[in-house]
Amino acid sequence: MSKRPLKTLLFSSLYPSSVRPGHGIFVETRLRELLSSGEVETRVVAPVPWFPSTHPRWGDYARMAATPRRETRNGVEVLHPRYLLPPKVGMTMAPLSMALASVPAIRGLLAEGYDFDVIDAHYYYPDGVAAALLARWFGKPLTITARGTDLNLIPQYSLPRRMMQWAAAKAQASIGVCAALVDVLRGWGVADERLHVMRNGVDLQRFRPLPQQQMREELGLVGAPLLLSVGYLIERKGHHVAIDALAQLLPTHPQAQLLIIGEGIERANLLEQARRLGVQDHVRLTGALPNTELLRWYSAADVLILASSREGWANVLLEAMACGTPVVASDIWGTPEVVANDMAGRLVSDRSGEAFALAIVDLLRAGTDRAQVRAYAEGFSWQSTTEAQLALFGRLAGRDYA
Template identity: 50%
Template sequence: MSAARDILAHPGAAPRRAEDPVRLLTFSTLYPSPGRPNHGVFVENRLLHLVGGGEAESTVLAPVPWFPFRGGSSPAEALRHGLRVHHPRFLAPPGLGMLTAPISLYLTARAALARLRERGFDFDLLDAHYLYPDGVAAVWLGQELGKPVVITARGSDVSQLPDYRLPRQAIRRAIAGADALIAVSSGLRDGLLALGAPAEKVTVLRNGVDLDLFTPPVSRRAARAALGLGEEPVLISVGHLIERKGHHHVIGALPMLPGHSLLILGEGSERGALLALARRLGVEERVRFVGAQPHASLPGWYGAADAMVLASSREGWANVLLESMACGTPVVASPAWGSREAVRSPAAGLVLDETTPEAVAAGVRRLLAAPPDRAATRAYAEGFGWEETTAGQMQVFRRVLAARAGA
């Protein structure tokens, strides 16, 4: 055995039976941590429903970026919703992170895994989320350990990062090295095929929505009053305040939507620019920057709004669409990947043909001129529970494990 394999070698474990739960090592930098409680919550939600089915168990390795002198830290280990989550720090120098992240992430994860395996930890399959740098590092770990790797592609790891030469090369190698790939929408699947993924390696498993958490308010009037909202039509836009989320298009639509107000939930580097845009357009009094909100508080905001507007330029599968619809609030969505798969009925809302302030304004006017019954919107969302996705994940995992065993 090589020295590289020695450091990660497991001291020995009882034979596994086919009926035993699949032991996953879920690996992703897109995962909530004490310092960033809303970061990657969509990965956590998917995993919680998976392990809740009883056919899988998981330990989470969720490295957090770190750079000397920047300050800030997260506990090395945390317990979230019954799952043990490990947060080793990986070096992420400003301006160089895109190039150095795969090797830094790999070395950090490798050292953390060595410590875990010294304590008797073992797993059957590496469940990685996001192709770059996470999937790249996961494939290196899987090759070193002799463990199968399944990577879930989620959006900009397919639509944006491959535009850069070195990440594109690394992504294509990760695609080749993974045992299986999961795409959260058909559009992402097409993107993976364009990057060279064999069709038989890719499975489309959409995201779902927590139908117990995201529910319509008992009283919309009370929900609106609790948030200080009046009788005017209220739009809501949810997501990080970054360019690709398209909040500027929604603000830009307000001059064409007199009497409408806008709630923006999220934080990010574009906050100042968005505030300046609202002032320049003379709509500052109609835009309310709410800031980032705990996931559990989102239903109150969705349920109080008349429509949710998603103006993103790129998405794999926008969870906010399902969350809003589950609260009874219809959506106006940009034509990003996944939108037409999520919004397939007038009860859900509508998808724009292009993403401009003019198109957003026209879409909002069209939707609110004859809004769907909110109970019908909720009923539509009920078709997007997690059961189908969980079953599909388990099929992928067991197929990969069976193929490894046969080999």
């Protein structure tokens, strides 16, 4: 007689929806890899802040308001309860508000016969704190996955930090996508036996090398070296550093071009910076692109730049390398665990345009074997993370899935 699948409840506001398909795609990707094992069933509760209007003038708030209450994505049932996020006090109220709003959704799942074994929460604040409340109310074991800014930024606020420390003490297990995040939890006094590093993998089918010259022609790209910077247009992602680096490169590499993929509040500032530095003809902002289209741009590029000030485990690094493109990245948090040798790229300790330009020149002079870069990325499959999740969730549920 075969054992029944392990039943999990994934809880996180960082989960894609039909109106924001790229939001939190890294959480969905890990779940899809886990489900591909055939040993797990899941439901997703992905709370959304309540907003009164779907009018386009409200931008991202309108998209959140248009999120369906219940939908199916890639065969997974997803519930989107609404929680109140009051102005000014929203940051401290969010965990309780999110938890209370999710109770009816979870009760509904239980009434439908979905009695889950484990709560699998992602992002420590406010999601992990809310999940700790729900785990207590429903009497379920809990794991919380730390992903980056939840532990390398939010703890600077004293009340959220204390709430996260409480949640870490209540969770049966905490997962970090890199060792640096687990070190934060260890510093809070969380016992080693409850700490786990489960790195993100890369989808080696979605991200694969395509012919570089063909991609450049299809995308209408000219110039060399072709530099790429991908991510939300916010200061933390360092696109401004990439523009500074381009300005430093142009005297010796007059055909260099920089492509910036993403959308966000810094767009106007980045365009103005490029104009002020006289490099506007060498910079192209594409706006946001679907994740499924990125492999063409990665494959076309010579170098991916990631000049972030904070990262947990930057998926764009592995995505680029899986397409054969080396990287130049800030030497922070989990990034040294991703870029572990010179074949993969270069790490930069000084977050400045000059330092990044020097690293790019060093990488270009050394030359790139794109097949070797791809082979390096192949060492980051999802298999080990999936096996570790099965073992952990099974143990918490009182069953052996090792």
